[in-house]
Amino acid sequence: MKSVVCTKLGEPSLLEIKEIDKPSVTEEDVLIKVEAAGVNFPDALLVQGKYQIVLDPPFTPGNEVCGVIEDKGANVEIPIGSKVIGLPPVGGFAEYVALNKNLVIPVNNDFDPLAGASLPINYGTTYYALKRRANANNGETLLVLGASGGIGTASIQLAQVMGLKTICAVGSDDKEEYVKSLGADEVVRYDQVDLKETVKSLTGGKGVDIVMDPVGGEVSEQALRATAFNGRHLVIGFANGEIPKISLNLTLVKGVSIVGVWWGRWTNTSPKETAEDFVELVSFVNDNKLNITPKNIYTLEETSLALDNFLNRKNIGKTVIKF
Numbered sequence: 533m534k535s536v537v538c539t540k541l542g543e544p545s546l547l548e549i550k551e552i553d554k555p556s557v558t559e560e561d562v563l564i565k566v567e568a569a570g571v572n573f574p575d576a577l578l579v580q581g582k583y584q585i586v587l588d589p590p591f592t593p594g595n596e597v598c599g600v601i602e603d604k605g606a607n608v609e610i611p612i613g614s615k616v617i618g619l620p621p622v623g624g625f626a627e628y629v630a631l632n633k634n635l636v637i638p639v640n641n642d643f644d645p646l647a648g649a650s651l652p653i654n655y656g657t658t659y660y661a662l663k664r665r666a667n668a669n670n671g672e673t674l675l676v677l678g679a680s681g682g683i684g685t686a687s688i689q690l691a692q693v694m695g696l697k698t699i700c701a702v703g704s705d706d707k708e709e710y711v712k713s714l715g716a717d718e719v720v721r722y723d724q725v726d727l728k729e730t731v732k733s734l735t736g737g738k739g740v741d742i743v744m745d746p747v748g749g750e751v752s753e754q755a756l757r758a759t760a761f762n763g764r765h766l767v768i769g770f771a772n773g774e775i776p777k778i779s780l781n782l783t784l785v786k787g788v789s790i791v792g793v794w795w796g797r798w799t800n801t802s803p804k805e806t807a808e809d810f811v812e813l814v815s816f817v818n819d820n821k822l823n824i825t826p827k828n829i830y831t832l833e834e835t836s837l838a839l840d841n842f843l844n845r846k847n848i849g850k851t852v853i854k855f
């Protein structure tokens with residue numbers, strides 16, 4: 533089968549497409565014929581050895597897929613031919629992936645594989661962040677930093693499902709256009725205006741209830757300063773490359789909580805709650821409350837281009853590889 537292989541840590545251009553053996557299944561595994569694989573910022577960090585977890589090459593990146601079960605072990609009940617979303621620990625950027633039966637989510641056979649491959653990481657993370665880490669309430673206001681990115685667009689869409697008003701911070705014209713097309717309530721050009729002052733003025737001086745922060749750097753403190761009393765600042769990632777250092781007195785005087793969000797780790801420690809969230813996310817799609825349409829569709833051979841976009845601040849919306 534064809535697979536992307538990281539043979540040496542470094543720039544995405546070092547990735548190779550190789551013919552390797554189709555994986556075999558153990559008694560607890562399913563073999564998925566992959567129809568689409570989601571591409572994420574952490575993949576670009578992983579192949580460079582810059583992610584929280586450092587893997588020794590060779591390995592195949594890719595942690596979210598959607599496809600059809602082609603083979604299974606003796607202890608797997610889900611039938612061959614079922615459409616599933618899979619969360620492989622690695623190996624998603626390949627024509628086939630074998631993974632434990634507990635790491636798949638069954639979906640209807642007509643579920644769009646491009647939506648399925650887009651759902652786990654961005655929508656899983658932002659739903660966990662809003663629902664379980666921020667305890668978001670209907671009617672609250674959410675400031676989304678890097679709002680046109682993968683995490684950002686999932687935040688905008690889930691905020692709509694959860695009844696939150698969105699203020700979307702973006703850094704270019706095309707990004708502004710994209711978040712408007714998703715129904716952003718307000719857009720702030722944080723490359724042009726003062727983020728804190730603009731957000732304060734958009735909220736009548738009150739500030740926002742929740743900040744979704746996948747960006748880091750100096751905008752994090754500006755966003756924190758633009759939160760309302762009892763606000764929650766969700767720390768998702770540092771796409772900007774700079775980890776901000778915040779004075780703790782800010783949390784005291786503003787009554788704000790800075791809340792860390794590591795979705796991948798939580799899924800390992802809380803499988804029951806993770807499964808509950810996936811049931812809800814899949815039902816949002818099935819009930820047409822959530823329309824997941826990836827903006828960028830690549831071939832397997834174009835994987836390194838897709839990853840470069842994340843590192844060059846060019847990714848807009850969700851990116852998938854279609855097989």
Ligand SMILES: NC(=O)c1ccc[n+]([C@@H]2O[C@H](COP(=O)([O-])OP(=O)(O)OC[C@H]3O[C@@H](n4cnc5c(N)ncnc54)[C@H](OP(=O)(O)O)[C@@H]3O)[C@@H](O)[C@H]2O)c1
Pocket residue numbers: 572573574653654657677678679680681682683684701702703704707746747767768769770771772773793794795796841842843844845846847848849
């Ligand atoms: N905590 C978790 O469980 C979890 C889960 C998934 C992802 N993450 C992390 O979340 C972060 C964002 O992921 P994503 O998929 O949303 O990425 P993305 O699609 O590339 O979006 C990131 C956004 O950050 C902004 N940005 C500002 N400075 C940047 C720079 N120097 N390079 C790149 N982007 C920059 C960009 O928006 P503007 O140009 O508009 O500023 C961009 O749209 C990553 O650090 C990722 O590792 C964390």
